[in-house]
Amino acid sequence: MNKELLLDRQIYGTQQRNFAAALAAGVIILCAVSMGIGYAPLDFGVALNDVITGKGSLAAIVLLELRIPRALLGALVGFSLGIAGAAMQGMLQNPLAEPGITGVTGAAAFGVVVVFYFGLSELIPLALPLGGVIGAIIATVLLKVASGRGADNTTIVLAGVAVSSFPGALTALALNLSPNPYAATEIVFWLLGSLADRSLQYVWLVAPLMALGWALLLASGKGLDGLSLGEDTARSLGFDVGQLRMLVILGTALAVGSSVAASGSVGFIGLVVPHLLRPLVGHQPSRLLLISGLGGACFTLLADILVRLLPIVPELKLGVVTALIGAPFFLSLISKARPRS
Numbered sequence: 312m313n314k315e316l317l318l319d320r321q322i323y324g325t326q327q328r329n330f331a332a333a334l335a336a337g338v339i340i341l342c343a344v345s346m347g348i349g350y351a352p353l354d355f356g357v358a359l360n361d362v363i364t365g366k367g368s369l370a371a372i373v374l375l376e377l378r379i380p381r382a383l384l385g386a387l388v389g390f391s392l393g394i395a396g397a398a399m400q401g402m403l404q405n406p407l408a409e410p411g412i413t414g415v416t417g418a419a420a421f422g423v424v425v426v427f428y429f430g431l432s433e434l435i436p437l438a439l440p441l442g443g444v445i446g447a448i449i450a451t452v453l454l455k456v457a458s459g460r461g462a463d464n465t466t467i468v469l470a471g472v473a474v475s476s477f478p479g480a481l482t483a484l485a486l487n488l489s490p491n492p493y494a495a496t497e498i499v500f501w502l503l504g505s506l507a508d509r510s511l512q513y514v515w516l517v518a519p520l521m522a523l524g525w526a527l528l529l530a531s532g533k534g535l536d537g538l539s540l541g542e543d544t545a546r547s548l549g550f551d552v553g554q555l556r557m558l559v560i561l562g563t564a565l566a567v568g569s570s571v572a573a574s575g576s577v578g579f580i581g582l583v584v585p586h587l588l589r590p591l592v593g594h595q596p597s598r599l600l601l602i603s604g605l606g607g608a609c610f611t612l613l614a615d616i617l618v619r620l621l622p623i624v625p626e627l628k629l630g631v632v633t634a635l636i637g638a639p640f641f642l643s644l645i646s647k648a649r650p651r652s
Contacts, residue, residue: 327598330591334605338386341612345382346374348619353378381506383514385615386608388506388574391521391566393607394600396581398528401535401596402559403455406586407644410567411578411637414475415450419564419571420502421478421485422446427498428485440517443568450474451560504575504630506615517569524565525604531558532597539596577630579637580607586644 347355353370361371392410399408399415410416422442425431431438457470482502489495534555537545542552570577584606585599592598614632621627 327592327602330588330602331605334602334609338605338608338612341609341616342382342386345385345612345616346378348616349373349378350619376510377508380509380511380514381615382612383511384506384509384517384573385612387514387518387521388570388577389580389608389611390604391524391570391607392577392580393584393610394525394528394604395563395566396607397585397596397599397603398531398535398559399451399563399581400585401538401599402531402556404539407582407641408471409579409582410447410563411576412582412641413450413454413471414473414478415447415454415563415567416571416576416578417475417482418446418450418478419443419568420446420576421482422568423572424482424485424498424502427494427501428489436516440520440569440572443570443572444520444564445568446478447564447568447571448560450478451563455556455560500628501575502630503628504577504633505628506574507626509573513573517573520565520569524562524567524569527558527562528566529600531555531562532600534558535596535600575628575630577611577633579633579641580610582644583637583640584610586640 347353351373353373355374358368358370358374360366361368362375395415396409399410399413400406402408410419420443422445423439425446426438426442431442435441453474454470457473486495486498489498534545534550534552537548537550538552538555540548545552545555581603585603588602588606589599592602611629611633614636615629618627618629618632
């Protein structure tokens, strides 16, 4: 039996490395495709050469200031949402847990709206991502408290609705009381989720916090494996369940809060991607984390490319496209989880 178990682990370990390599290659390819797509025609080779040689041509400016930041943020945001979704599902032991559905994304969005509303982003460079991180931390803690121990699918969804309702109402209140209608309109467009018109400054601002969140989530992998066998079993294996939860909460808050600060609310990536990839890694939480991050990056880049290819002006928001894809998927999962009479 031990030999069979060891063989299974070796097989899934090899598969994981192969999947990770394939997805990483996909991320690189999709980043290159994303940089080459836009409303204005661009000779990618000439623009890249101008950037490398320091020539300040229009093509170089478009590539460096618009196309490259959009592609990089697409990969970073997608990776963050994918890995956070997999980690939350592992921590809550529930396949329906996801930053958007559980209210974490909405709370992070409210944290950023507060920064917008009071003009703190003009005074403190890190105010936007930190506002998102604080909101995400509060929501994740409230979700864990509201759902309780060993919650079923229905309880998780109801707790997520409860957690997301309050920051949603406060966001609406902030928009209603906004003294500047143009600022309110800008916040609304940002809340819909988009990677358009982001500069490299956004990348440098959120990437370090995202990377720290990824490190915490990846560090929780073995603990999530133990937790999948039950809390008592995890403790008997030597895992500190409280510390494990803090790792996941902080990691999720850093990754998701920073993502929301950069792109607005982009939902369902953390739900769809782990579900599609989980069978490929033997349903083992630790192996799913990295795979889901890379899969989330591919998913987000594909959705953002689709946004620009659709003949719609102005372009659809990224959050709208992911919701159109993810909402039916979510309903199908609820239908499958419903007890059959």
